[in-house]
Amino acid sequence: MMLTGGSDVVYCKLLMSTLADVTLEWFVILPDGHVTTFDQFTTLFREQYLVNRAPTRLSYDVFDIKQYQGESLKEFLNRFKIQVVRLKPTDEAMKVHAFVKGMLSGPFSESLLRFYLKTFTEIRHRALAHIAAHDRVTEKHVPVGPIRPRATDRPQPMRVHEMTTEKKGAGKPNMVPIT
CATH class of the missing domain: 1.10.1200 (Non-ribosomal Peptide Synthetase Peptidyl Carrier Protein; Chain A)
Structure with missing residues (x-):
């Protein structure tokens, strides 16, 4: 368009075809006759969406x-x-x-x-x-050789405390003395 030329009306209509969603809604609610030149439209557009611009970094x-x-x-x-x-x-x-x-x-x-x-x-x-x-x-510091796996089929040893508590309390009824 810039190379071949065109009027402000054509610029505005073509730009409108690129708008979507909220931006298109904003453009549609502009009052009729409010925008008269493409430069005025670009100024309005920048003012409307200036907050969306990334802040200037220093x-x-x-x-x-x-x-x-x-x-x-x-x-x-x-x-x-x-x-x-x-x-x-x-x-x-x-x-x-x-x-x-x-x-x-x-x-x-x-x-x-x-x-x-x-x-x-x-x-x-x-x-x-x-x-x-x-x-x-x-x-x-990385180990050079492979790590030896643990044996999984080894039987677990029986705990001494479990063996003695089973024998002490097995078969004896609880007796309460009568006074």
């Missing part, structure tokens, strides 16, 4: 990214990288500080506090080395 929102309890360093690093791409913070020191601040306390976060890194790329390289080392260590 670069310092990167400080809201926190590592969840039980989340691995690898998962947090990946989630942080995705948010950095979306938020587009330009200050490298801000990214570094936000990452360190968002991490849970642990060996890696303590090492970052000891050796101040200047760029997020340096943090990423150090984190990947830490993750690889952690994976190698946990790999060594």
Whole structure:
């Protein structure tokens, strides 16, 4: 339409054909003659549905990214990288500080506090080395051989307490002394 041209009336009618549900109901209840140009219609539409738009994210929102309890360093690093791409913070020191601040306390976060890194790329390289080392260590702690299964057909031993209580009370009637 934009390339071949068209009138505002045609634009409005074609746009109306793309509306559905509540949006179509809103369009239908507009008073006749209320909308005279397509620009006016787009302004009304934006005002009506502006609240449905996602809030504008700012670069310092990167400080809201926190590592969840039980989340691995690898998962947090990946989630942080995705948010950095979306938020587009330009200050490298801000990214570094936000990452360190968002991490849970642990060996890696303590090492970052000891050796101040200047760029997020340096943090990423150090984190990947830490993750690889952690994976190698946990790999060594996995049992090498199969675990021996328990025998299931073994008879259960009889308890001593059960044997003595059966013999004591067997066959004796309860007697009450007469006074």
